[in-house]
Amino acid sequence: MGSTKDQTMKTLATALLMICVTSLPVSADDAGPPIGDAIKSVPIFDAHVHYKEPAWSPYPVETVIGLMDKSGVAMALVSSTPDDGTIMLWEHAPGRIVPELRPYHGAAGSSNWAQFPGMYDYLKQRLDKYPHEGIGEFHIHSIDPNDRPLLTQVAKLAVERQIIIHVHSGAAPVKLLYDLEPGLTIIWAHAGMSEPPSVVGPMLDSYPTLHADMSYREGDILRGNPIDPAWRALILKHADRLMVGTDTWVNGQWDNYQGLIAENREWLSHFPREVAEQIAFRNAERLFKRKISMDLIGTK
Numbered sequence: 001m002g003s004t005k006d007q008t009m010k011t012l013a014t015a016l017l018m019i020c021v022t023s024l025p026v027s028a029d030d031a032g033p034p035i036g037d038a039i040k041s042v043p044i045f046d047a048h049v050h051y052k053e054p055a056w057s058p059y060p061v062e063t064v065i066g067l068m069d070k071s072g073v074a075m076a077l078v079s080s081t082p083d084d085g086t087i088m089l090w091e092h093a094p095g096r097i098v099p100e101l102r103p104y105h106g107a108a109g110s111s112n113w114a115q116f117p118g119m120y121d122y123l124k125q126r127l128d129k130y131p132h133e134g135i136g137e138f139h140i141h142s143i144d145p146n147d148r149p150l151l152t153q154v155a156k157l158a159v160e161r162q163i164i165i166h167v168h169s170g171a172a173p174v175k176l177l178y179d180l181e182p183g184l185t186i187i188w189a190h191a192g193m194s195e196p197p198s199v200v201g202p203m204l205d206s207y208p209t210l211h212a213d214m215s216y217r218e219g220d221i222l223r224g225n226p227i228d229p230a231w232r233a234l235i236l237k238h239a240d241r242l243m244v245g246t247d248t249w250v251n252g253q254w255d256n257y258q259g260l261i262a263e264n265r266e267w268l269s270h271f272p273r274e275v276a277e278q279i280a281f282r283n284a285e286r287l288f289k290r291k292i293s294m295d296l297i298g299t300k
Contacts, residue, residue: 035273039265043074043294045284047213048245051085059254061092071261074296079137093300100134110139114147136166137189140173155181188212197230204238215245221267239275
């Protein structure tokens with residue numbers, strides 16, 4: 001009788017152990033070998049595009065969409081100085097462009113937008129008129145108490161409208177934005193630009209709705225053999241909240257657009273398909289509720 005009971009207990013313990021093991025998340029390293037050259041056939045969502053006024057003449061809207069087509073970029077998140085550039089692209093190719101509202105216009109720029117007279121009314125009017133799905137990309141260079149009133153309004157506006165905020169800053173301003181409005185969803189431009197993985201990783205750990213575009217971090221990631229170990233660990237851990245980007249802030253970036261996308265495909269090629277596809281386009285699908293595929297290439 002005792003041995004039967006012992007055997008039953010062992011069977012139950014084994015079953016419980018199997019349930020626990022099978023319910024554990026599978027690590028990205030277990031997702032398979034690196035995707036390698038197959039990354040070339042994966043669609044890209046470019047999460048950091050600007051179509052600023054100096055680009056309008058040398059790079060008309062048809063040319064921009066053509067560059068996306070040649071690079072396998074199915075869709076892009078676009079903000080511009082002024083916002084007219086974003087709207088021009090969106091009106092030309094509404095199926096390919098996710099518009100977000102950059103505050104910069106006229107005399108309002110990266111250093112003064114948060115204290116610029118009438119800025120809140122400007123943002124609200126543009127959001128009422130056009131289907132922007134985010135506010136940004138904007139800069140917060142430092143913590144200035146005089147910026148707080150507008151930042152509070154912007155954060156509240158984003159949550160009310162259920163749109164993202166796209167911020168170029170170090171870690172401290174991101175923390176401030178979450179303090180102002182914990183319900184925010186933020187894309188952290190350039191994954192903090194100069195912040196190391198030892199800062200970026202804990203930020204992603206702390207804020208479940210924090211995402212990051214990896215524009216201008218390609219060189220940092222590829223600084224290993226072949227991938228920097230710290231960046232590799234961060235990317236594997238947070239593959240569900242990272243996206244690629246080109247940051248076409250000057251025409252030189254448009255000149256090299258295909259090269260920038262190729263560089264992003266290069267670092268993605270060293271990760272398993274599941275990870276590479278998450279970062280290339282699946283995270284954007286979830287974030288912006290879009291279907292993204294190579295079928296979009298050649299369409300508007």
